[in-house]
Amino acid sequence: MGETIFGKQVNSLKLGCDRLGEIYYFDFDQVDELGNPLDLSQIVCMHEEDYGVLWKHTDPHTQKSEVRRSRRLVVSSFFTIGNYDYGIFWYLYLDGTIEFEAKLTGTLYLRAITEGEPTPYGSLVAPGVNGMVHEHYFNIRLDMSVDGDANTVVEMQADRAPTGPDNPHGNAHGISESVITSERGGARNTAPKDSRFWKIENRSRSNRLGWHPAYKLMPGPNVAPMHQPGSPFMRRAGFVEHDLWVTAYDPDELHAPGQYVNQSEGGPGLPQWIEKDRNLVEADVVLWHTVGVLHLPRPEDFPVMPVEYTGFMLKPFGFFERNPAIDLAPPLCRKP
Numbered sequence: 001m002g003e004t005i006f007g008k009q010v011n012s013l014k015l016g017c018d019r020l021g022e023i024y025y026f027d028f029d030q031v032d033e034l035g036n037p038l039d040l041s042q043i044v045c046m047h048e049e050d051y052g053v054l055w056k057h058t059d060p061h062t063q064k065s066e067v068r069r070s071r072r073l074v075v076s077s078f079f080t081i082g083n084y085d086y087g088i089f090w091y092l093y094l095d096g097t098i099e100f101e102a103k104l105t106g107t108l109y110l111r112a113i114t115e116g117e118p119t120p121y122g123s124l125v126a127p128g129v130n131g132m133v134h135e136h137y138f139n140i141r142l143d144m145s146v147d148g149d150a151n152t153v154v155e156m157q158a159d160r161a162p163t164g165p166d167n168p169h170g171n172a173h174g175i176s177e178s179v180i181t182s183e184r185g186g187a188r189n190t191a192p193k194d195s196r197f198w199k200i201e202n203r204s205r206s207n208r209l210g211w212h213p214a215y216k217l218m219p220g221p222n223v224a225p226m227h228q229p230g231s232p233f234m235r236r237a238g239f240v241e242h243d244l245w246v247t248a249y250d251p252d253e254l255h256a257p258g259q260y261v262n263q264s265e266g267g268p269g270l271p272q273w274i275e276k277d278r279n280l281v282e283a284d285v286v287l288w289h290t291v292g293v294l295h296l297p298r299p300e301d302f303p304v305m306p307v308e309y310t311g312f313m314l315k316p317f318g319f320f321e322r323n324p325a326i327d328l329a330p331p332l333c334r335k336p
Contacts, residue, residue: 005262006079006081007030008030008032008038009079009080009081010040010043010077010078010079011043011077011078011079011080011085012040012041012042012043013025013042013043013045013077013078014042018045018078019045019047019076021047021048021049022047022048023045023046023047024045024046024047025041025042025043025044025045025046026042026043026044026045026046027039027040027041027042027043028040028043028044043077044075044076044077045074045075045076045077046073046074046075047073047074048071048072048073048074049071049072049074050069050070050071051069051070051071051072051093052069052070053067053068053069053070054068054069054070054093054094054095054325054328055067055068055323055325055326056068066330067330067331067333068325068328068330068331069328069331070093070094070095071094072091072092072093072094072099073091073092074089074090074091075089075090075092076088076089076090080106083106083107083108083109084104084105084106084107084136085104085105085106086102086103086104086105087101087102087103087104087105087307088102088103089101089102089103089311094324094325094328095316095323095324095325096315096316096319096320096324097313097314097315097316098215098313098314098315099311099312099313099314100140100311100312100313101309101310101311102136102138102291102309102310102311103307103308103309104136104293104295104305104307104308104309104310105304105305105306105307105308106304106305107303107304107305108125108131108132108297108301108302108305109131109132109134110125110129110130110131110132111129111130111132112128112129112130113128113129113130114128115127115128117130121133122297123296123297123298124299125297125298125299125301125302126299126302126303129302131297131298131301131302132297133294133295133296133297134295135223135225135226135292135293135294135295136292136293136295136310137225137237137239137240137290137291137292138290138291138292138310139239139240139256139288139289139290139291140288140289140291140312141254141255141256141286141287141288142217142286142287142288142289142314143249143286144200144215144285144286144287145284146200146201146202146213146214146215146319147202147205147213147319148202148204148205149249149284150202150203150204150282150283150284151200151201151202151282151283151284151285152179152180152200152201152202152203152280152281152282152283152285153179153180153186153198153199153200153246153280153285153287154177154178154179154180154198154199154200154201155177155178155179155180155188155196155198156175156176156177156178156196156197156198156199156216157175157176157191157194157195157196157197158173158174158175158176158194158195159173159174159175159176160173161173161174177199179281180198180246180280181279181280181281182277182278182279182280183246183247183248183273183274183275183276183277183278183280184274184275184277186244186245186246186247186274186280187241187242187244187245187270187271187274188242188243188244188245188246189242189243189244190219190222190243190244196219197216197217197218197219198216198217198244198287199214199215199216199217199317200214200215200216200217200285200287201213201214201317201318202214203282204282207318207321208321209318209321211318211321212318213318213319214316214317214318214319215314215315215316215317215319216314216315216317217244217287217289217312217313217314218312218313218314218315219243219244219289219291219312220291220310220311220312220313221293221310222243222290222291222292222310223292223293223294224292225240225241225292226294227240232266234266235265235266235267236257236261236264236265236266237256237257237266238257238266238269238270238271239256239257239269239270239271239288239290240290240292241271242290243289243290243291244287244288244289244290245270245274245287245288245290246280246285246286246287246288247270247273247274247278247280247285247286247288248276248278248279248280248283248284248285248286249283249284249285249286250273250286253273253286255269256269256270256288256290257269257270258272270288289312291310291311291312292310293308293310295308
């Protein structure tokens with residue numbers, strides 16, 4: 001998307017079509033390649049929406065229930081890149097959770113085929129129409145400052161205890177922690193079977209429970225790169241080699257594939273930057289999270305595809321001393 005100058009492909013949003021409800025729109029000014037001003041209206045939308053149950057419990061003895069509704073603040077934009085349309089959404093929740101979501105829609109990358117022609121790299125989505133198998137990758141730069149700039153990143157995952165005297169039934173398990181101390185060790189991958197996530201904490205502070213204030217990065221579904229090592233794509237987009245990269249803050253390191261993306265031959269970027277092996281313990285850290293989608297086209301994606309989703313969450317992890325949404329006002333409940 002850096003190839004296409006992503007920000008200039010933004011859509012002007014319309015009430016009732018792109019968004020519903022009470023909406024606030026932001027206008028922005030940009031410049032074109034020749035320095036001429038561009039007046040872009042209603043390109044960022046902010047609104048609040050109901051998001052179901054936030055928390056609930058029913059006392060099994062009295063059958064009395066307490067429930068609170070979830071609401072989230074939504075900040076979003078849509079972009080059109082050739083045949084594809086991308087929605088970039090940030091959600092802010094009442095319990096302190098922050099969510100990133102990319103919405104993928106638009107039209108498929110297609111080619112015409114003859115009847116009976118094999119489609120080893122695609123699938124038949126309509127008579128004589130082949131939809132090509134492809135991937136989408138997003139890299140989100142997270143300049144973290146959790147209760148201050150001196151942060152430490154800890155990789156956490158499930159730890160299964162062996163069966164023995166301390167675990168006679170073989171069902172005990174805990175969490176193992178591993179500190180990412182420097183950049184060369186900061187190229188990490190997801191491990192869904194181990195429930196792996198990453199905690200970003202401020203070790204110089206503690207709450208009354210002894211927890212260091214932290215947020216955890218919870219990855220969503222992901223896909224490994226399908227391109228061969230050494231291919232032009234992998235030379236230019238080396239950031240897809242890993243799901244997470246952790247670097248020390250540098251104001252000149254803003255884009256995962258390097259400063260100049262358009263028509264580049266590859267080289268600079270995250271794989272090169274981590275070779276500096278800078279300290280990451282109690283440091284000003286930046287997390288770069290790569291999320292990918294493998295798209296095998298289906299007939300239901302033609303002629304315009306329904307939205308596909310990908311993303312991740314940042315959730316408070318010891319940042320608060322209790323549920324921060326515990327004192328929300330109860331909803332108005334009534335029988336239908």
